[in-house]
Each structure stands twice: as C-alpha cells, then as structure tokens.
Amino acid sequence: MVNDTLPLIDLHRHLDGNIRPDTVWDLAEQNGIALPVEHFKDFLPHVRIQDKASDLMEFLEKLDWGVNVLASLDDCQRVAYENVEDLSLAGIDYAELRFSPYYMAMKHSLPTADVVAAVVEGVKQGCKEFNVKANLIGILSRTFGLDKCQHELDSLLAHKDSLVAIDLAGDELGQPAELFTEQFKQVSKAGLNITIHAGEAAGPESVWQAIKLLNAQRIGHGVKSYEDKHLLDYLAANNITLETCLTSNYQTGTINSISEHPIHTFLEHGVKVCLNTDDPAVEGIELKHEYKVAKQQLGLTSQQLEDIQLNALNAAFISDSEKQTLLTEKSAKI
C-alpha cells in the first residue's frame, strides 16, 4: 500500500494528541494525579475514541488526560521524545509534529514559552536517537479565545527558529478563523509558514477565510471544500494541499463513513491531498493504516497512493534540497 521506495511522510500529526496511554498512566502515578479508574485495563476508553465521537468537540476531549498529567517541563520533553520514537516505530521518514504549548501548559500553569523549549529539546533528542527527521509546527488553540492565542503565539515566536509553521486548531465552529487575522499577520511577518484547520466542523467558507484572511498555504482536513466548486478550482490552481486524515474525519463525525470521504472529488479536480494521522494515540491508528484504508475502503489505486506520498513530500515545509535528500536517502535504503 505504501511504496517503500518513496519517503513516508506525516504532515498533520499532533504531538499532544499522541501521548501514549501508558505514559499518561505513568505520569499520573508519578505526579500524584488521580485518574477516573483504578486499573490500566479500564483506562483506554478515557484516552481513546471507541468507534466514533458525536462531534469534533467530543473527540477533542479525549486528548485532555494526555495534557492534564504534564506537571513539569521534563514531562513535556518526555512526551516529545516519545513522539519521535513513535515515528520510527511507525516507519515514518519525515514528520511535521504540531503542538499547542498553552494546551500543554494549562493544567499545571507551566510557563508556556518554556514548554515550547522543552518540546523542541525532546524532539531534537529523539531525532538524534532514532534517526528520524522531524520539524515542529506551533498551534494556536482557538478553543481558548483570542487573548490566550496571542499569549501562545508570543511564546511560540520566542522560539521561531525551531519551528517551520503556525497552525490554528480546536473549536472551528465557535472561534472562526476571521477572529485571528491579526495573529496570522504576525506569523507572516515572522517568516513562518501557515497551515490552518478548516472545513472540518465548519463549511467551505471557513476554508476561504483560512486562505484569504490568514494566508494559509496548506489546509488541515478541508473536507467540506467539496461543497464549493469554485473553492476546489482555487485550491487546485494555487497548489494548496489538503492534509487529509481519514480515520480522524470519521471519528469526529465529519463524515459518516470512510467510504463517503470526498477524496475522489478532490483528486478529480486536481486538488492535491496527502494522507496523515492527526492524533494517532487517541485514534488508535498509525500512518500505514491510513494508506490501507484509502486503498481498501476508498479504492485508491497504487498510482494514486504513490502520488499522495509525493504530494506530502512536495507540500512539506522544508527546502527543495531537503526534499531531494529524503528521496535519495530512501532509495539508497532499498
């Protein structure tokens, strides 16, 4: 399903949506934090979606235990490091790991900018140890409103040399992109790339806002773009890649079944898509599973899946020479 001569790339993967359940358990014990159950075997339903959630916000609640047990900067560094080990275990060659430092800092009032530094350090260590390539994307968690997002952005920009992009995630319906126009002007000014969660809980107008008001170069999910033909034309003409996450879209209730995902419409319109995980530990999946599902439930051909692997490479926030290195290193491994 995955072409092993091409790099396997995950461009949409939340580091703080991929905290291992056994690490959550361990950190809770270490930090004296009470969990809702007594035995680990009963814990999984609290941190992993069982079939599906009723909507995006119910899905997102399942990420909360992961960050609620982060009581120190060392804990943040640990989960960042383990995220890179997970990439290596999943056979991923390059990933862009995204995280919301305020979301990670919130429960135990950690200094947000120091959380960014701890995550940077954990990922750096992991990349060295596990021989995987990864870059970081900072998230503004729109769920917590404008002031918190500005604080989060300030903390991220204090470490901007360690980031490749900024994203807006969380409550898309309650906190529309237009509210964050000023913040993304600051992002552009800082010279960082921009990807925005849009067209997941809200409709195509949310994708338009992400592009026109926030300057998005890629779109997280973008599922609802299929409702607006003019938007599909625009995405294709401007080479704006949709970071598709099939299992996540099912589990958040964005689509009723994976076979109903509009990926064929995107491909027919020449819209570039790539396949990604989103929140692997919460969903109970890994990237190769997404390629399998795309083939088995959506009938994508080997050629289409190869194109998708290359779309991820092309859309990555790295230089052309880094892209070339990923390609040549992969073919040298064969």
Ligand SMILES: O=c1[nH]cnc2c1ncn2[C@@H]1O[C@H](CO)[C@@H](O)[C@H]1O
């Ligand atoms: O699928 C998603 N859609 C929108 N927001 C998400 C998704 N997954 C995680 N987050 C949000 O990203 C931040 C943590 O990285 C949190 O704000 C979380 O709610």
Ligand SMILES: [Zn+2]
């Ligand atoms: Zn996401």
